[in-house]
Amino acid sequence: MKDLSFVFDVGGTNTRAAVTDGERLLKKATWPTPVDYETGVQRLTEQLELWRAAKGPGDQASPSRWVGAVAGTVHLDGRSLVRAPHLSDWVGQPLWSDLNRRFKLRSGKLINDAAAAALGEANKGSGRGFNIVAYLTIGTGVGGARVEHGHLTASAAGFEPGHQLIGQAVSDKRDNGRQLVTVEDLISGTALAKRASRPLTEVKEVKFWRTVTLDTALAIHNLILTWSPDVVVLGGSVTKQLQWPLLRQTVRQQLGSWPKQPVIKQSKLKDLAGLWGASLVLYLEQIKVKTDEQGA
Numbered sequence: 001m002k003d004l005s006f007v008f009d010v011g012g013t014n015t016r017a018a019v020t021d022g023e024r025l026l027k028k029a030t031w032p033t034p035v036d037y038e039t040g041v042q043r044l045t046e047q048l049e050l051w052r053a054a055k056g057p058g059d060q061a062s063p064s065r066w067v068g069a070v071a072g073t074v075h076l077d078g079r080s081l082v083r084a085p086h087l088s089d090w091v092g093q094p095l096w097s098d099l100n101r102r103f104k105l106r107s108g109k110l111i112n113d114a115a116a117a118a119l120g121e122a123n124k125g126s127g128r129g130f131n132i133v134a135y136l137t138i139g140t141g142v143g144g145a146r147v148e149h150g151h152l153t154a155s156a157a158g159f160e161p162g163h164q165l166i167g168q169a170v171s172d173k174r175d176n177g178r179q180l181v182t183v184e185d186l187i188s189g190t191a192l193a194k195r196a197s198r199p200l201t202e203v204k205e206v207k208f209w210r211t212v213t214l215d216t217a218l219a220i221h222n223l224i225l226t227w228s229p230d231v232v233v234l235g236g237s238v239t240k241q242l243q244w245p246l247l248r249q250t251v252r253q254q255l256g257s258w259p260k261q262p263v264i265k266q267s268k269l270k271d272l273a274g275l276w277g278a279s280l281v282l283y284l285e286q287i288k289v290k291t292d293e294q295g296a
Helices: 037-053 095-103 113-124 183-187 189-196 206-227 237-241 244-255 270-295
Strands: 005-010 014-020 025-032 065-070 081-083 107-112 132-138 142-148 165-175 178-182 231-235 263-266
Touching: 005 037, 005 113, 005 270, 014 037, 014 270, 025 037, 025 270, 037 095, 065 095, 065 113, 065 270, 095 107, 107 113, 107 270, 113 132, 113 142, 113 231, 113 270, 132 206, 132 237, 142 183, 142 206, 165 206, 178 183, 183 189, 183 206, 189 237, 206 231, 206 237, 206 244, 244 263
Parallel strands: 005 065, 065 107, 132 231, 231 263
Antiparallel strands: 005 014, 014 025, 132 142, 165 178
């Protein structure tokens, strides 16, 4: 019998959770992400306890470990968030310790939500079969990660493509009198809803989405020049409204004579990409350890 894991994806808008054996998401649940840290931790604990209590005679054993994807920059020690624009009350809290204490499982791990989604898409989604995958998610915020041969590319402190400074425009961020804008300021769902003065689901104007598409093409162009991928996979709620032929054409024109024009694809796993990625984290770590031992 395979070990089961309790996996969850805490996004800026919604939280998703599942029980997985690494190959299937056996149980799933979704709820709005609480802004309050304590409420968020308690809701995750309640969901795990609910599934434990509901285990029937024919069900597999309860989860023995957990992996959590969270919308924010994870501290180098893997125990807390150091930056989370859409979960400010969660920043600096002892998240790993609180979850470990309440879950009472054998082991646990935190990972950035976009990094988890990148792993999911690279191994089970639109990036499968490509050596180097650049993943960008555009939802409440903007995040992403680079995956190489199925594993996250090594980094000193993770990836935050949404926080790249890309120009000077109307923004609340100032540096020596200049007004600076990030990718997230330009194309995130939060920024776009503010610009439109209404929920994005109500925005139908073609001109509005054409502008968003062209701005997204700029972000993808920079991502390609930085990460040099074989494929770019786009996920998140905003990407569902993009004008895809225009997006691909614009990126191709912007790249010009760049020697490798990567494929640009929509997410296959959609809202479940983070859960699939979280389910793969421990499995991929085990493979890496075995590979390192064999090479020693």
